[in-house]
Amino acid sequence: xxxxxxxxxxxxxxxxxxxxxxxxxxxxxxxxxxxxxxxxxxxxxxxxxxxxxxxxxxxxxxxxxxxxxxxxxxxxxxxxxxxxxxxxxxxxxxxxxxxxxxxxxxxxxxxxxxxxxxxxxxxxxxxxxxxxxxxxxxxxxxxxxxxxxx
Numbered sequence: 001x002x003x004x005x006x007x008x009x010x011x012x013x014x015x016x017x018x019x020x021x022x023x024x025x026x027x028x029x030x031x032x033x034x035x036x037x038x039x040x041x042x043x044x045x046x047x048x049x050x051x052x053x054x055x056x057x058x059x060x061x062x063x064x065x066x067x068x069x070x071x072x073x074x075x076x077x078x079x080x081x082x083x084x085x086x087x088x089x090x091x092x093x094x095x096x097x098x099x100x101x102x103x104x105x106x107x108x109x110x111x112x113x114x115x116x117x118x119x120x121x122x123x124x125x126x127x128x129x130x131x132x133x134x135x136x137x138x139x140x141x142x143x144x145x146x147x148x149x150x
Contacts, residue, residue, distance in 0.1 A: 027051070027053070030051040031050060032049045032051055037118070039121060044089070047087055047088075062086025067107075070102070071101070096118065097118050100117045100118075128149055130145050132144075132145060
């Protein structure tokens, strides 16, 4: 019986290990365009960078020298100024709900476009504070959460 227990323990705690090598081929550099247009009166920013390899440090090269343009379905348009390397800004403006906005970027001979209709704002009705306890027994923590109600 004790040999059976020993054999069971040995099998239970034994494990197999296999090394897996994943070939992370270097992909072609891609252009990354980040833009956000809101209904707030401000200068809106478009950030352009280039992708890098998986094993590279997180220093993304800036996409400088692009032509960046915002427009809407009512005929307004603005060509953005490059304020620093890869950062393009509008003049202070306010986006309007219901309008369709288009972003056009021309970089290295290629044209990239995206369009989106700005949704209507959802009014905030109230805020609710809840106290919740997480964790078992003496390890439990009490936390307060602010919950927006729309």
